[in-house]
Amino acid sequence: MSAVPVPDRARALQRREHPAARALGLVGLLVLWELLTRTGWVPALFLPSPLGVVAAGLDMLRSGDLLAHVGASLGRILVGFALGALGGVAVGLAVGVFSLAEAIGNPLIAATFPIPKIALLPLLILWLGIGEASKVAVITLGVFFPMAINTYTGVRHADPLLLRAAVSFGAGRWSLIRKVMLPSALPMIFAGLKLGAGTSLLLLVAAEMIAANSGIGFLILNAQNLMETTTLMVGIVLLSLLGLASHWLLARLERLAIPWKVDA
Amino acid sequence: MKILVEGVAKTYQDRRGQSVEALAGVTFTVEAEELVAVVGPSGCGKSTLLNLLAGLLTPSAGSVGFEGELPAGRPPTAMVFQEFALFPWRTVQANVEFGLEEAGRPAAERRLTARRYVELTGLGGFERKYPHQLSGGMRQRVGIARALAVDPAVLLMDEPFSALDAQTRQLMQEELLAIWERTRKTILYVTHNIHEAVWMADRVVVLSRRPGRVLEIVPVELKRPRTEGMLGEPAFVHAVERIWALIKSQAREALQQGAA
Numbered sequence: 001m002s003a004v005p006v007p008d009r010a011r012a013l014q015r016r017e018h019p020a021a022r023a024l025g026l027v028g029l030l031v032l033w034e035l036l037t038r039t040g041w042v043p044a045l046f047l048p049s050p051l052g053v054v055a056a057g058l059d060m061l062r063s064g065d066l067l068a069h070v071g072a073s074l075g076r077i078l079v080g081f082a083l084g085a086l087g088g089v090a091v092g093l094a095v096g097v098f099s100l101a102e103a104i105g106n107p108l109i110a111a112t113f114p115i116p117k118i119a120l121l122p123l124l125i126l127w128l129g130i131g132e133a134s135k136v137a138v139i140t141l142g143v144f145f146p147m148a149i150n151t152y153t154g155v156r157h158a159d160p161l162l163l164r165a166a167v168s169f170g171a172g173r174w175s176l177i178r179k180v181m182l183p184s185a186l187p188m189i190f191a192g193l194k195l196g197a198g199t200s201l202l203l204l205v206a207a208e209m210i211a212a213n214s215g216i217g218f219l220i221l222n223a224q225n226l227m228e229t230t231t232l233m234v235g236i237v238l239l240s241l242l243g244l245a246s247h248w249l250l251a252r253l254e255r256l257a258i259p260w261k262v263d264a
Numbered sequence: 265m266k267i268l269v270e271g272v273a274k275t276y277q278d279r280r281g282q283s284v285e286a287l288a289g290v291t292f293t294v295e296a297e298e299l300v301a302v303v304g305p306s307g308c309g310k311s312t313l314l315n316l317l318a319g320l321l322t323p324s325a326g327s328v329g330f331e332g333e334l335p336a337g338r339p340p341t342a343m344v345f346q347e348f349a350l351f352p353w354r355t356v357q358a359n360v361e362f363g364l365e366e367a368g369r370p371a372a373e374r375r376l377t378a379r380r381y382v383e384l385t386g387l388g389g390f391e392r393k394y395p396h397q398l399s400g401g402m403r404q405r406v407g408i409a410r411a412l413a414v415d416p417a418v419l420l421m422d423e424p425f426s427a428l429d430a431q432t433r434q435l436m437q438e439e440l441l442a443i444w445e446r447t448r449k450t451i452l453y454v455t456h457n458i459h460e461a462v463w464m465a466d467r468v469v470v471l472s473r474r475p476g477r478v479l480e481i482v483p484v485e486l487k488r489p490r491t492e493g494m495l496g497e498p499a500f501v502h503a504v505e506r507i508w509a510l511i512k513s514q515a516r517e518a519l520q521q522g523a524a
Contacts, residue, residue, distance in 0.1 A: 161345065161347060161349045162349055162351060164320060164349070165343070165345060165349035165351075166351075166362070166366075167320065168318050168319075168320060168341075168342070168343045169339075169342065169362055169363035169366045169367075169410075169414065170339060170363070170366040170367060171366050172366075175365075175366060179351070179362075179365075180351070183351070183353040186353075258353070259394070260352045260353045260354075260394040260395075260396065
């Protein structure tokens with residue numbers, strides 16, 4: 001009898017990683033971009049060179065312009081985000097826990113949630129004036145809805161077995177909320193925070209483009225009016241850095257707040 | 265403390281609004297410091313019975329209750345769950361402290377009491393671990409420690425070891441018996457495993473298919489402490505055969521009707 005080898009069928013399942021290709025893709029794009037603009041193939045008015053953008057950014061940092069705009073934007077987004085997140089969690093908890101709040105709140109949220117929040121900005125300006133309040137308010141609204149809906153979903157999906165176990169040890173309503181429902185909802189709450197972070201950045205820029213004389217959104221729109229494409233690109237790079245930073249920060253916070261998460 | 269179950273019936277509405285009779289006319293008692301097992305085919309209302317005693321359900325007819333002195337601050341019952349039901353966001357220590365928190369004990373006392381039961385259940389050194397970092401057997405130790413920590417008069421156990429592999433289950437049964445010898449709780453132990461029931465219990469309550477009725481209460485004439493050697497003794501074999509004879513036809517019907 002001849003030996004029959006076991007065929008190696010695992011190869012179809014393999015998926016290789018290409019660490020070099022990852023770096024090359026990003027660096028290659030930047031180099032190509034720089035070359036295109038250096039050789040004058042693409043005029044700097046339409047596409048400024050990456051090194052030029054970095055230089056312009058450094059100039060603005062020295063003059064203090066950069067910090068002023070970033071500071072104005074950060075102030076609006078932080079206040080709006082905090083208010084929206086707190087309000088959303090509070091309302092989501094209430095609607096998730098109390099059947100009366102659910103009966104009243106659910107249809108209200110369902111009816112108002114689909115409105116694109118930016119459409120409310122003119123109304124908010126009418127009510128709150130053209131200053132900071134209307135910009136903060138539109139961000140608050142944008143963050144409020146994903147937070148409320150996610151918190152509500154998280155609370156309602158709390159494991160009935162854990163609720164029963166808590167009750168069997170004598171837990172009352174308040175204990176259930178604090179010790180079972182809220183921790184159960186935390187992963188959903190963090191998913192809401194990440195969603196809200198993206199939405200708030202979008203609304204911030206939109207609000208600053210519509211009515212502001214400071215902030216990154218204003219910087220971008222103003223640069224376009226003045227045909228300063230390099231400054232415009234600085235604004236876009238700042239926004240992407242802001243987005244990356246908020247995502248990183250929330251991921252760190254999540255790991256701190258949910259140490260029991262299996263993949264942590 | 266003694267458990268009294270008298271003429272208990274439980275009917276509830278299922279999702280389609282039809283009423284389901286889970287238990288009918290169930291009567292038995294569990295003496296103080298006795299370990300009684302309840303066995304029966306799938307869907308005989310075993311868990312319903314425990315939930316009635318834990319106060320998680322109320323009987324449709326009849327009564328459940330306890331008899332004896334209950335010192336202030338001690339709850340009548342504490343439950344150990346089949347799927348452990350540990351709080352994933354709490355460490356071992358904090359899980360064991362849960363019932364003590366709800367009983368309003370001060371923090372220092374909670375810590376000490378929980379420590380004692382962590383040691384008793386062989387969890388020493390694992391206090392700071394989260395449930396997902398533990399094996400099934402270790403998780404159920406936490407479940408047992410959490411229940412014992414509130415010093416209940418009666419320990420209710422709902423198929424506590426059925427989610428464990430056979431070897432771990434055997435070891436956990438021995439450990440539970442050792443803990444019981446030391447703490448002398450009244451234990452009501454629900455299981456579908458006849459060998460387990462006979463090996464552990466003083467008496468075995470055999471329930472019928474839905475609606476669950478008491479078919480017979482089979483006494484186990486084995487000395488304590490129980491040892492593995494007793495698994496071959498005539499008294500053990502006799503009790504197992506008697507219970508299987510009672511349940512066999514019922515279990516087969518359940519299988520054929522696809523009832524869960």
